[in-house]
Amino acid sequence: MERYLITTADERTWKFDRPVLFLGEWCRIFDRKHVWSSMDAAVAEPFGLGPGEKLRNFERVKRSASMLLDDLIAPLNAFHGTARSRREWEIILGHWVIRYSSLLFNRYHTIEKVLDRHELNGAAIRVGGYENLARPDSLSFIWACEDDEWNHRIYSMILLELGQQRLEPLMEDFSPLRRAPADLEEPGRSTLRRVLGKAMATAARRNDAFIVTPYLPSGKRLALELSLGQAPQLWDPVPAPVVPVDESARRRFKIDFSRYTGFEQSLRAHVSDLIPTCFLEGYSDLVRRADAVPWPTSPRFIYTANSFDTDEVFKVWTAGLVAQGVPYIAGQHGNNYGTHVWSGADFWPERSATDAFVTWGWKDNRNRTMPAFIFKTAGMPSRRESPKGRLLLIGVCLPHRLDPHDSYAEYEVYQEQQFRFVETLSDNVRAELTVRLHGEHRQHPWRDEQRWYERSPDTRLELGTAPIKTLINDSRIVVHSYDSTGILETLTLNVPTLAFWQGGFEHLIPSAREYYDALRRAGIVHETPESAAAAASAFWEDVDGWWQRTNVQQARVRFCQRYARTVKRPVRTLTKLLMTQAATLTKPPR
Known part of the structure; x- marks a missing residue:
């Protein structure tokens, strides 16, 4: 069946009179379910989440980013009249190069996969305005990756580039691009x-x-x-200069991509569209600020x-x-x-x-x-036992869309695992549960609160405003639902800790697996939310008896000596x- 491709949550680009294909879950905002749930719609298969795909794509992006940095040195030095070394440019914009490479890898191959696997009868594309893709600095680039209009323009460029037919140009003025939240831009x-x-x-x-x-x-x-x-x-910190895009300057700043094809060519072709202005138009001012x-x-x-x-x-x-x-x-x-x-x-x-x-x-x-x-x-001293404390589940927020794979689809699985953990707890332990949402969750479009209230209305939520140390000190057991810094903190402070996350140990380098596996054998790290919930319920009435077991403490101490030493x-x-x-x-x- 032919479908009309939708790449954004902006409903002004949607078609309601025909079957449609949503490019990903980011198109279907939770509090607009009453709109999209009644449509004749399908969601494209996520990119990059198949067996072994994440690891292979990490390596591909790593190589691409390194090659791109090599190709950027001469054009940057020529444009700015400098003679900076590769190391200097890596210090200045190396993080941006990796993130840009990862982002474009995801956007390019997501579109490529959809064109290969689906019959499409059209798609709305943004014509022009590509000069507005460049953000002022690295941080605003990170936040732009979640902006519907910004991503729509990138998908439009790639659809045109890959020769998709029956594209419908949109000329109207859309909303301004999203900036980084003010409290994150300048603390x-x-x-x-x-x-x-x-x-x-x-x-x-x-x-x-x-x-x-x-x-x-x-x-x-x-x-x-x-x-x-x-x-x-x-x-x-001294703020970076905020300067407007200079289209003529960007036309002069080009990388020779004639020897490349496919994604590698696209990666270089769009550097001049996406490199932050502080590295191009505002670079001289940036250097002056650094000198002053x-x-x-x-x-x-x-x-x-x-x-x-x-x-x-x-x-x-x-x-x-x-x-x-x-x-x-x-x-x-x-x-x-x-x-x-x-x-x-x-x-x-x-x-x-x-x-x-x-x-x-x-x-x-x-x-x-x-x-x-x-x-x-x-x-900090080790925490004293809190035998009458609550059960604390610490969550993470939706990640920025910067990974090579589909982080929205991955986060949907993560969210479902949180619900499964709560629903598996025994009634008496569930009554003592507090779910701590990440402090940044409201800056992202996932609508965490609404999802929790719909699926688990009786669960007590802490919305990320209370000091995390206070919550931990008031808890009998702390549960981490992702491989986090918090695990290192609670383990090193000898706080009774449980953890579970999707994907097992596939994200670990070989030398780390034995230490994590020791935590798994000790019952600290669990492979499923159900197993973690069963452990919390089983140990609830005698947490100290479990936590002070020789095998548990040996695994904790060995792990901390390696990754969270005191x-x-x-x-x-x-x-x-x-x-x-x-x-x-x-x-x-x-």
């Missing part, structure tokens, strides 16, 4: 903090180590700087556990100093590092473009990897690591 800073930061900056010296967003508790962060023999600082920051001019070393990703001014400033031989050290930000085949893997710039990478305990065969301790809980003197440990590494690093730029 709010209190007046007191700003005043304090300026006062403290007067004591900074030109050769002080530059430490920003170290992911440590605030007291440990200040103690770290004192331990390094320098006055503590509170450096604030009141930070040390000749730091002993640079250390961050977060700013390496979307802090554009920091990255340009760092790249310039790295070229002069200043050591650049990054710290682990959350889980996945040292365990995941994609997230936090060694091709991400915080690991590939730095002189050293400080981990939460694990070591690999790279000399630049330095085992330390779990930063987030540094100095040390008695975290500040001294990190100081020694940073000073030793900075002293041994070669000064000439590599």
Whole structure:
């Protein structure tokens, strides 16, 4: 049967008088079910979720991103009149290159698969306006990936590119593209903090180590700087310039893609449409801002556990100093590092473009990897038992549509597993359950609250506003429904912990599987939501009796020693690591 292709949730592009094919679940917004449920509609099979597909596609995108970065260096240097090295450009826009490659891989192959498997009698496409695809910076690019209009334009380009016939051009003005939420674009800073930061900056010296967003508790962060023999600082991020798209400039900025075909050609053809303006039109202003920051001019070393990703001014400033031989050290930000085949893997710039990478305990065969301790809980005591506490289920929000595979379809499976966990709990334990939604869930279009209220109206929801530490302290058992940083935190604090997630251990690198498998054998990690719910119900009346079993504690301790290590003197440990590494690093730029 022929169907009309719908690629967006914007109902102005839909047809209601014929059979339609929704490209994915993102088209069917939950609170518009009364509209789409009555249509003669099918949903295309998700892309990239078949057996082994995710791993193969991760490798394909990894290779594509590396090749694209190589191809970008000469055009960027020519456009800006610079001579930056590959390493410098990797520091500046390496994260964006990987995300862009992953996003376009997904959009291109999703359309390609639909054209191959379905008979289509038309599709609405957006004609023109492609110049509006470029966002101001890396963070706004991430958030644009969820924007219906933005994605519709990309799908339109690909449909035209792949020669789809019977396309229906749409010329009307659509809604403006979505920006990153204001509280995520520029974190709010209190007046007191700003005043304090300026006062403290007067004591900074030109050769002080530059430490920003170290992911440590605030007291440990200040103690770290004192331990390094320098006055503590509170450096604030400097916003990147927001400049309009210059179409003529983008026409001049081109990559030669004549030797490529298919996706690789498309990837290069659309760089000039999608590269953020801070890397092109606003680059000169970005460099000026980096040159004007009141930070040390000749730091002993640079250390961050977060700013390496979307802090554009920091990255340009760092790249310039790295070229002069200043050591650049990054710290682990959350889980996945040292365990995941994609997230936090060694091709991400915080690991590939730095002189050293400080981990939460694990070591690999790279000399630049330095085992330390779990930063987030540094100095915190183990939690005392809470025998009368509740059951806490900690969830994640819908991910940004940046993966090579269909993250919406994957999240739909995830959501169903949450419901199955709750429905399998014994009645007495379910009565004590709190489901903690992710604090960002309202920024995404999944409508988590509505789905929970429809499927499980009696379940107590915490909407992501209460402090997570308070919720954990008030809980008898904490359950994680995804492989999260929270698992590392609760295990290292010796909080009774259960976990389950879809996909088993397929996302793990080989060296990590034995540690996770030990948690599985100990009954901490479960392969199904039903198994995790059965464990919570079985252990509920004597949680401590279960949690203190020898095999459970041995598995927990062994896992934490590898991935969430604790040390008695975290500040001294990190100081020694940073000073030793900075002293041994070669000064000439590599």
